Amino acid sequence: MTDYRCTICGEKAVGCQVYGCSGSYVCLLHADAHLLNLKPGERKEWGACYFLRFLESDTDE
Numbered sequence: 378m379t380d381y382r383c384t385i386c387g388e389k390a391v392g393c394q395v396y397g398c399s400g401s402y403v404c405l406l407h408a409d410a411h412l413l414n415l416k417p418g419e420r421k422e423w424g425a426c427y428f429l430r431f432l433e434s435d436t437d438e
């Protein structure tokens with residue numbers, strides 16, 4: 378399993394955000410509202426931005 382980490386704080390990432398040509402992984406705290414509105418596994422293009430919500434993991438850390 379690949380384990381993504383928040384680019385900002387290093388916590389477990391819940392999705393990724395791409396603004397133009399720069400992308401980052403984000404945790405719940407640092408995720409954009411658009412990303413948080415997505416269901417797990419859903420993706421959304423928002424103008425020049427792109428949001429992808431990761432599927433929830435069943436495993437407890």
Ligand SMILES: [Zn+2]
Nearest residue numbers: 383386404407
């Ligand atoms: Zn974070």
